Amino acid sequence: MKVINILEKYAAFEAQWSPRVIAELNGQQVLLAKIQGEFVWHAHAEEDELFHVVKGQLRMEFRDRIEVVNPGEIIVIPKGVEHRPCADEETWILLFEPLSTKHTGEVVAEITKSTYPRI
Amino acid sequence: MKVINILEKYAAFEAQWSPRVIAELNGQQVLLAKIQGEFVWHAHAEEDELFHVVKGQLRMEFRDRIEVVNPGEIIVIPKGVEHRPCADEETWILLFEPLSTKHTGEVVAEITKSTYPRI
Numbered sequence: 318m319k320v321i322n323i324l325e326k327y328a329a330f331e332a333q334w335s336p337r338v339i340a341e342l343n344g345q346q347v348l349l350a351k352i353q354g355e356f357v358w359h360a361h362a363e364e365d366e367l368f369h370v371v372k373g374q375l376r377m378e379f380r381d382r383i384e385v386v387n388p389g390e391i392i393v394i395p396k397g398v399e400h401r402p403c404a405d406e407e408t409w410i411l412l413f414e415p416l417s418t419k420h421t422g423e424v425v426a427e428i429t430k431s432t433y434p435r436i
Numbered sequence: 437m438k439v440i441n442i443l444e445k446y447a448a449f450e451a452q453w454s455p456r457v458i459a460e461l462n463g464q465q466v467l468l469a470k471i472q473g474e475f476v477w478h479a480h481a482e483e484d485e486l487f488h489v490v491k492g493q494l495r496m497e498f499r500d501r502i503e504v505v506n507p508g509e510i511i512v513i514p515k516g517v518e519h520r521p522c523a524d525e526e527t528w529i530l531l532f533e534p535l536s537t538k539h540t541g542e543v544v545a546e547i548t549k550s551t552y553p554r555i
Binding site for chain 1 (some may be wrong): 437438439440441442443458459460461462464466474483484485486498501504505508510511512513514532533534544
């Protein structure tokens with residue numbers, strides 16, 4: 318039950334596309350990630366995923382449209398929906414998702430991380 | 437999959453101690469609340485609860501100590517732990533908790549809300 322300062326946690330790592338776990342509750346995890354560029358197209362068959370933008374700008378691509386998410390904004394991706402997170406500048410995102418969620422769903426790419434460090 | 441702007445959602449209500457639902461995912465809900473003063477002592481037998489401070493200052497009281505939570509900070513209350521959220525000034529909090537979570541646990545007080553409006 319320690320207080321977690323989000324910006325201090327972001328200061329503790331630099332790697333992009335490499336989520337860090339900052340909290341776990343109810344079988345869910347809270348992740349921080351720094352992203353820039355284009356991720357891979359993927360979906361999570363059983364997990365909904367929440368993205369909360371802290372800094373920068375997230376361009377969430379769907380097969381039929383794009384949603385732009387700015388700091389202080391949230392988007393929820395329902396399970397099964399293909400998406401591709403992209404960011405022109407380095408963007409800091411906070412994610413809520415089940416512990417079972419795989420980084421790139423059933424897609425395995427060079428960018429895929431199989432485990433997330435706890436910070 | 438609409439973008440949710442957190443500050444716009446806060447602008448849509450004034451009532452204190454009256455959480456609003458802004459998103460649901462994986463059997464969990466994301467709530468916004470405006471709080472000021474002292475809540476009631478309570479615990480949630482089966483649910484962990486995450487508090488994220490957006491504005492103001494949350495004073496989370498436990499039976500043996502107090503944790504001060506400022507904007508940009510998070511605290512997770514594990515299930516079964518008695519707590520009392522308090523705030524001297526109006527404070528805006530974002531909560532992440534299971535859909536089953538009761539406002540004041542098994543305690544029923546005048547302040548207790550049995551349902552939360554979706555905004």
